[in-house]
Amino acid sequence: PADGPAVDLGITADGPAYAAALAPMLADHAGDAVLSVHVPTARSDAAAVAQAIADTVTQTRRGQGRKKPVFAVSHGEEAAAILAGAGIPHFSTESEAIEGFLHLVRYREAQDDLMRTPGSLPRDFSPDTEAAEAIVAAALRQGAAWLDPVAVAGLLAAYGIETVPLTLAPDIDAAAAAAWTIIAAGGSVALKVVSPDVVHKSDIGGVHLDLTSEQDVRDAARKILVRARRERPDARVTGFAVQPMVRKGQRRELIAGLAEDSVFGPVVVFGRGGTAVEVIDDRALGLPPLDLALADDLIGRTRVARR
Known part of the structure; x- marks a missing residue:
């Protein structure tokens, strides 16, 4: 069952046994993913089990719109090649497979966070957007590529950032x-x-x-x-x-910026600033839009935030 213990097929389980156990797991909408672990023995061929897993996954995915992630722990080059050919991530140890699954979980969580509508600003925060827009507009009229120090201080002050x-x-x-x-x-x-x-x-x-x-x-x-x-x-x-x-x-010397990445699009960076910013390498990246929770998470991933 999806919320129950792992299914133990025993050391003698062969390809058909793995296929029979895997099919209902893939069809169960209560489960999020499947991790198949096979330890080859003299009575169980790794390649045959890998082929059964690959065939079952391929057949199930053809009939389902939702492709449930499948991870496999396999041994031997032949078994690994079979699983790779079916697009199934394979690992040599259980811990590596679990870490791979957690990477997927974190990715899905990040995607869900990005789909949220950013919340409103704190109730006690009222930025002076007119002043900020005027500063930027003046710089654009002058053809400036960078704001001068006074303009930077004014822009930050408009958003309540002390300098x-x-x-x-x-x-x-x-x-x-x-x-x-x-x-x-x-x-x-x-x-x-x-x-x-x-x-x-x-x-x-x-x-x-x-x-x-x-x-x-x-x-x-x-x-x-x-x-x-x-x-x-x-x-x-x-x-x-x-x-x-x-x-x-x-005080803390910080860096905050926004860049356009060719792959991810807009990217927000936050971290420790200063002349040694590249050497210290205390930065975190986030993908906008950022609401208050995501902004707090971005800041919290840096060492300077924990000082």
Whole structure:
């Protein structure tokens, strides 16, 4: 029975015995899958049993719209070839077969989740979609390929996502003045180049951290400009981003993105961010649409979420 114990055919069971037991299992709509385990003995030929399983599965599938998954544990190259020819996944051990079945279960669960209609946003959450749309529209009108830091901060703020405070300074003097406010309060400064042509700022020396005086900020800004001109002479430098330093443990540096995959279509990525994002490799992928449960699951699959 579907909800009962396994069916034990005994060590002498031959092909017809396997076929007689398998046919009603495949026809039983209460069962989700069948796992056939055969251990060859001197009185039971593995190839003959494999052929009986293959024939039964093939015949049953011809008369049914629903193709119940069948997994088999087989021994010997001939038996494996017979099962493979019938499109039946075969494994050398029971544990491998069970793991294969669990992979299918997880796949089906994921597909069911994706078919759900995403739930509404939390009741206490009201994003400022008009502000977000205005930011994106302005960038599109300007022909920008990337949002500048101020626009990014505004877009995230529109959806209630907290970020490190930022001042956009157009030149070295403005950067030093903005930094002084942070330094006077006992903090230190992170200074970053701002350019619509530079995405990975650290690659061209465009990030200086832990600056504790106005002179440090001025020196760092000059070094950034010199390095940027040398590394990317074509890049348009529009200024500097001035931010207070945030120590480890106080905040988490995250990455979140959306890409178009040639096979899966839209893909959402979430994980630990930073310059070493590729090395740390703490990311999880999800397929939209994501409701709250799926979003929580996506985040929960990363190590950074468990810190």
